[in-house]
Amino acid sequence: MVNPILLILIPLGTAFLISTVAGALKNSTKYIAFLALLANVWISISLLPKVLDHPVNVIIAGIKPPVGINLLVGPMGAIFSIIISVAGVLVLLYSFKYIEGESQSKYYTLFLLLITGAQGMILTGDVFNLFVFFEILAISSYILVGYSGDRNGFEAAVKYLILGSVGSVFILVAIALIYQETGTLNMADIAGKFALVASGKKMMILLFFITGMGVEAAIFPLNSWLPDAHSSAPSSISAVLSGFVIEVALVVIIKFVYTIFAMTEVLQYLSLVGVITLLVGEFAAFNQGNIKRVLAYSSIGQIGLILFAMSLNSEAGLSAGMMQIVNHTASKSILFLVAGYMIKRTGSYQFSDYKGIAKKMPVSSFLFVLGVLSLVGVPPFLGFFSKLNIIIAALSSGNVFNTVMVFLILLGTIIESVYFLKIIQIFYIGEPVKEGVKEAPFFAVLPIALFAVVILLGFLVLPEIKDYAGSAAAELFTKIQMAQVF
Amino acid sequence: MRKLLSIVLLAGFIFYFATLTGGLLIPSNSSERSSVGLDILSRTANETGSANAVTSVVVLYRGFDTLGEVTVLFLAALGISVFMKSTSKVRKRTLDQSFILKTGSRLLFPLMFLFGFYIIVHGHITPGGGFPGGVIIATGFFIVLLTSESVEFNKTLMSVLEGLAGLTFIGLGLVGLFGSGNSFLQNFLPLGKFNTVFSAGIIPVIYAVVGIKVAAELSSVVFAMKESK
Amino acid sequence: MNSIITISTVLNTASMGLIILGLFIIFTQKNLIKMVIGLGLADTGVNILLVSTGYIEGNTAPIFSNTSLKISQMVDPVPQALVLTSIVIGFGVSALALALIIRLFEKTGTLDTSKIRGLKW
Numbered sequence: 043m044v045n046p047i048l049l050i051l052i053p054l055g056t057a058f059l060i061s062t063v064a065g066a067l068k069n070s071t072k073y074i075a076f077l078a079l080l081a082n083v084w085i086s087i088s089l090l091p092k093v094l095d096h097p098v099n100v101i102i103a104g105i106k107p108p109v110g111i112n113l114l115v116g117p118m119g120a121i122f123s124i125i126i127s128v129a130g131v132l133v134l135l136y137s138f139k140y141i142e143g144e145s146q147s148k149y150y151t152l153f154l155l156l157i158t159g160a161q162g163m164i165l166t167g168d169v170f171n172l173f174v175f176f177e178i179l180a181i182s183s184y185i186l187v188g189y190s191g192d193r194n195g196f197e198a199a200v201k202y203l204i205l206g207s208v209g210s211v212f213i214l215v216a217i218a219l220i221y222q223e224t225g226t227l228n229m230a231d232i233a234g235k236f237a238l239v240a241s242g243k244k245m246m247i248l249l250f251f252i253t254g255m256g257v258e259a260a261i262f263p264l265n266s267w268l269p270d271a272h273s274s275a276p277s278s279i280s281a282v283l284s285g286f287v288i289e290v291a292l293v294v295i296i297k298f299v300y301t302i303f304a305m306t307e308v309l310q311y312l313s314l315v316g317v318i319t320l321l322v323g324e325f326a327a328f329n330q331g332n333i334k335r336v337l338a339y340s341s342i343g344q345i346g347l348i349l350f351a352m353s354l355n356s357e358a359g360l361s362a363g364m365m366q367i368v369n370h371t372a373s374k375s376i377l378f379l380v381a382g383y384m385i386k387r388t389g390s391y392q393f394s395d396y397k398g399i400a401k402k403m404p405v406s407s408f409l410f411v412l413g414v415l416s417l418v419g420v421p422p423f424l425g426f427f428s429k430l431n432i433i434i435a436a437l438s439s440g441n442v443f444n445t446v447m448v449f450l451i452l453l454g455t456i457i458e459s460v461y462f463l464k465i466i467q468i469f470y471i472g473e474p475v476k477e478g479v480k481e482a483p484f485f486a487v488l489p490i491a492l493f494a495v496v497i498l499l500g501f502l503v504l505p506e507i508k509d510y511a512g513s514a515a516a517e518l519f520t521k522i523q524m525a526q527v528f
Numbered sequence: 529m530r531k532l533l534s535i536v537l538l539a540g541f542i543f544y545f546a547t548l549t550g551g552l553l554i555p556s557n558s559s560e561r562s563s564v565g566l567d568i569l570s571r572t573a574n575e576t577g578s579a580n581a582v583t584s585v586v587v588l589y590r591g592f593d594t595l596g597e598v599t600v601l602f603l604a605a606l607g608i609s610v611f612m613k614s615t616s617k618v619r620k621r622t623l624d625q626s627f628i629l630k631t632g633s634r635l636l637f638p639l640m641f642l643f644g645f646y647i648i649v650h651g652h653i654t655p656g657g658g659f660p661g662g663v664i665i666a667t668g669f670f671i672v673l674l675t676s677e678s679v680e681f682n683k684t685l686m687s688v689l690e691g692l693a694g695l696t697f698i699g700l701g702l703v704g705l706f707g708s709g710n711s712f713l714q715n716f717l718p719l720g721k722f723n724t725v726f727s728a729g730i731i732p733v734i735y736a737v738v739g740i741k742v743a744a745e746l747s748s749v750v751f752a753m754k755e756s757k
Numbered sequence: 758m759n760s761i762i763t764i765s766t767v768l769n770t771a772s773m774g775l776i777i778l779g780l781f782i783i784f785t786q787k788n789l790i791k792m793v794i795g796l797g798l799a800d801t802g803v804n805i806l807l808v809s810t811g812y813i814e815g816n817t818a819p820i821f822s823n824t825s826l827k828i829s830q831m832v833d834p835v836p837q838a839l840v841l842t843s844i845v846i847g848f849g850v851s852a853l854a855l856a857l858i859i860r861l862f863e864k865t866g867t868l869d870t871s872k873i874r875g876l877k878w
Contacts, residue, residue: 045705054599055698061606062691065684102592104704108564109571111592148610155603162596170839174596177846181600181853185607188857193864196611200789200857207796207850208783211776214803214843221836222810225563565811565833572834573821581819581831585838597842604849608856655820659841749852 046115047100049085049123049161050175052078057154064147072138075150079131079157086123093120094513099167107167108228114167118514121364122164122286122293129285129371130157132489136379137278139485140386149189156182156282160290169220169302170227172294173213180206180258183287187275198270205257205267212254219247233302248303252295252312259291260345262319268342269326273334273391277382280334281375284341289367292345296352296360300518306355310443313353317447319346324457333381333393336461337374340417343454344370350447351432354439360515362431365507369416369425372496376413379490380406383482393465397472402479407469409490414462416497419455424500424507429455578652578731586657587731594734595697598741602690605745605752609687612752633675640668648739649732658735662742669747686748693741700730700737768809775802789858789868793851800847804840811836 056078060071067074092098093115100113115123134153141149159179166172184206188199221227223243224235236244257264268288272280299305299312323343330336348370351363383406388395400407416423419430433451436444481487500507568589569581578584586594644664651657779799783792811833819831862868 047705051698051702054595055695057599058602058691058694058698060691061602062688062695065688103588105575105589109567110589145610148606151606152603152610155599158599170590170842171593171596174593174600174842174846177600177850178596178603181603181607181850184853185603185610189610191613193861196857196861196864200854200861203850203854203857204783204792204796207854208780208799210846210850211780211799211803215776215806217839218803218807218810218836221563221807221839225565227564227835563833563835565835566828568834569819569828569831579821581821581834582837582841585834586841590835590838590842593838593842597845600846600849604853607853611853611856611860655818659845753856 045100046085046089046098046113046123046165047102049082049089049127049165050158052081052085053154053158053161057151057158060147060151060154064145064151067147069146071147072134072150075154076131076134076138078154079127079134082127082157082161083124083131086120086127089115090117090120090124090510093117094510097517108226108231111171112167112228113165114229115165116514116517117510118293118297118364118517119164121510121514122290123161125368125371126157126160126164126286126290129282129375132492133278133281133285133375133379135489136281136382136486139483140278140382141276149186152182152186152189153282156186156287160286163290163294167229168227169217169229169232172229173210173217176213176255176258176291177210179287179290180210183271183279183283186279187271187283189279190274190276192274194270194274198267198274202267202271205264209254209257209264212250212257214254216247216251216254219243219250223247229302233304236303244303244305248299248305248308251298251303252308255291255295255298258288259295259349260288260319260342261292261315261349262322262342262346265319265342269335269338272338272341273332277334277378277385280337280382281378284337284374284378285371288341288345289348289371292349292352293367296363297518309353309355313350313444313447316346316348316350316353317450319343319349320454321450322346324454328457328461331394332391333384333396333465334378334391336393336465337377337381340458341370341374343458344374344417347429347432347451347454350451351435354435354444356435356439357512357515358431358435358438360518361508361511362428362435364511364514365424365428365431368507369423369428369497369500372493372500373413373417373425376409376490376493376497377417379486379493380410380413380482383486387479387482393468397468398470398474399468399479400470402474403481405487406482406490407466409487409494410469411466412494412497414466418459418462422501424497427501427504576731577729580652580655580657582655583652583657583731583735587652587734591701591734594738595701598694598697598738601742601745602694605690605749608749608752629675633671637668637672640671641665644668644739644743648736651735652731658738659742662739663746665739665743666746666750669743670750673750683748683751686744686751689744690741690748693737693744696737697734697741700734764814765809765812768805768812772802772806772809775799775805778802787870789861789870790855792870793854793858796854797847797851800843800851804843804847807843808836808840 056074060074064071089098094117097114097116100115101107102111102113104110130153134150137149137153155178159175159182162175163172163179166175184199184203187202188195217227220232223239224232226232226235239247253264260268272283275283299308320343323339323341323346327336327339327343330339344366348363348366351359351366353359384396384399384403385391387403388399412423416425419425419428433448436448565585568585572578572581572584576584576588644661647656647664648658648661651661776799779795779797779802782795782798786792786795813832816830816832817826819834858868
């Protein structure tokens with residue numbers, strides 16, 4: 043078995059390597075980055091079968107936890123690692139042609155560091171290490187949001203940076219209090235000792251942590267940075283941010299609530315926050331004219347849905363939430379990546395200018411339609427099954443609150459379909475207005491098509507997906523991995 | 529309307545904080561302080577050979593965090609270089625510095641460099657280490673940069689140094705991974721005699737690498753800021 | 758010492774006060790530079806909170822050079838290492854924020870968030 047620590051070290055080392063040789067190799071460094079992420083994909087996939095029975099515990103510096111730092115990988119971590127690596131390598135491929143300009147190696151360095159941060163966050167077993175990787179992820183995303191160098195990018199990056207740093211302050215407060223109360227920073231150890239803390243302090247730590255991580259996870263009301271950041275970033279970065287960055291933060295919150303803090307009493311409130319987030323996102327998306335802002339608000343809505351699913355306090359809910367994450371990563375990436383080239387070709391962000399664009403960019407428009415269908419939840423796409431499972435999980439819990447929530451989710455879905463239908467209608471009906479619009483290059487279409495494969499064929503491997511999602515859910519629900527460290 | 533909303537938000541925020549801060553004054557349940565740090569204190573002298581317990585924590589017990597921290601600095605320097613691309617309007621500021629300031633700074637620079645170097649190398653014996661030492665060296669560069677315009681700054685050298693230092697850190701860790709211990713960042717060099725410079729295995733080596741990286745990064749940050757003006 | 762006002766309580770309250778002050782500045786001030794200052798204050802507050810968790814009454818620095826110093830007379834070294842990392846990270850973020858603000862100022866000519874369309878919360 044390949045050591046999971048390579049999942050973090052390979053992108054990190056390659057980032058350093060690229061910055062060292064950038065002077066000599068100039069723009070060919072993108073191929074090195076591609077190879078690194080390909081290696082990541084291979085390692086993360088080979089890791090999954092090993093963690094299904096019992097979690098993998100990697101000791102660092104030869105010092106056993108809780109004194110030392112360790113990586114603790116269960117099914118949830120392995121699945122997420124695969125999502126990050128695959129989405130990363132596909133978007134990287136798209137970036138080959140999409141990112142132009144002189145110092146491209148900086149972009150690829152930043153991209154690799156973003157992947158490093160995300161992998162580190164999901165694999166680590168130590169709470170302060172989580173914070174450090176969180177900062178790596180956050181800072182690389184701040185820079186990448188402002189990468190295009192235009193005024194909107196800078197504005198969005200500043201807003202994101204300030205709000206994100208406020209989040210970091212909250213997380214650090216939580217960590218300081220955790221250390222003060224339990225004397226340890228190791229997640230499994232905290233899980234064992236947390237029950238002994240005074241309940242007022244426990245709630246305080248929990249709230250600080252959720253608020254801090256929640257900024258990055260974009261739950262209401264902490265998400266005012268998201269519409270600007272995801273719409274002003276280069277489209278490849280928008281895909282990555284909506285695709286897995288906010289999901290990683292959300293999954294970390296869920297992991298802490300279920301296993302480390304074990305305070306499931308807040309789940310009721312979290313599910314309410316989830317549905318509010320969903321409705322706010324979908325309603326706001328309705329009025330937008332800028333295609334990337336529509337997609338950004340839709341991401342807010344989707345993260346609300348995922349939060350709702352994962353707060354149902356049941357294995358079924360958790361596994362449905364995992365499936366929804368996979369669906370969102372693939373579909374939203376398709377949508378953002380297609381939008382990227384539409385914007386580039388037409389020079390406009392307003393989708394009202396894309397009248398009849400399907401005639402000039404048929405493949406892209408078709409893939410866009412596929413992405414929308416899966417996002418909204420039309421059979422036989424993956425999105426249908428994930429949404430169905432969420433609704434089943436909510437209804438089967440039997441309580442009235444959840445039933446009302448289901449009704450609101452369906453309302454959100456209807457709104458979603460309406461505004462997306464409006465957009466697709468503009469693509470296909472009418473004569474193209476803009477000149478010089480042609481199809482996106484092969485390197486861009488290929489990764490988008492591969493994402494589409496995921497959502498199309500998802501239902502073919504549905505039993506496997508359900509299995510894996512189920513074991514991830516079981517890991518969180520029954521705290522298997524925590525018990526097996528010592 | 530907006531003012532009302534912000535006042536309400538502020539009030540809610542203060543209330544949230546007040547209730548939470550009140551919780552801080554609740555005395556802790558654990559009367560007996562047992563923590564990882566105290567465990568480390570009892571082990572560190574024998575296990576690492578480093579006299580400074582904080583250094584052994586930073587470099588060894590939590591060395592992975594330090595790797596992340598070094599990466600954050602790298603990111604900050606990278607981000608600043610991305611944003612501070614020299615624009616076409618280059619305004620040259622001719623500072624008419626006095627003779628004393630110019631020569632004084634030139635004299636001060638080697639002293640600061642030496643002092644920073646001393647702090648880095650003695651990180652495992654006295655308080656200090658790679659980070660403060662690197663900052664001191666960078667401050668030395670900063671002083672010279674501020675007072676004379678004719679200083680040449682090799683940007684490619686700095687980014688090569690940064691990348692190489694990062695790779696060395698990872699490389700040292702990988703030796704532990706693929707070598708005998710099978711664990712990243714394991715201490716594989718001999719522990720040496722306690723409380724001397726050549727002790728504590730890889731700790732001074734890693735700290736030296738960190739010091740180089742910090743100095744390179746901070747200098748390039750300072751230079752990027754100066755250049756854009 | 759059984760009184761409520763121990764050194765730890767003082768440090769905790771002071772650091773919380775700094776954090777609240779810092780966050781208050783960020784949320785109420787319109788000038789971008791003042792926001793960065795507020796962020797720095799909040800960061801300092803958190804670092805004080807973090808470092809103070811390691812404090813043990815009457816103990817001293819955890820360095821073994823003086824051989825007569827026993828372990829039971831030393832403070833906890835782990836929070837100090839954590840704060841080291843946190844200070845460096847905070848510095849990196851502040852530097853990045855200032856660079857961004859400089860470029861934003863060049864593009865828009867103002868530091869006032871109410872005038873910059875995208876930055877209205």
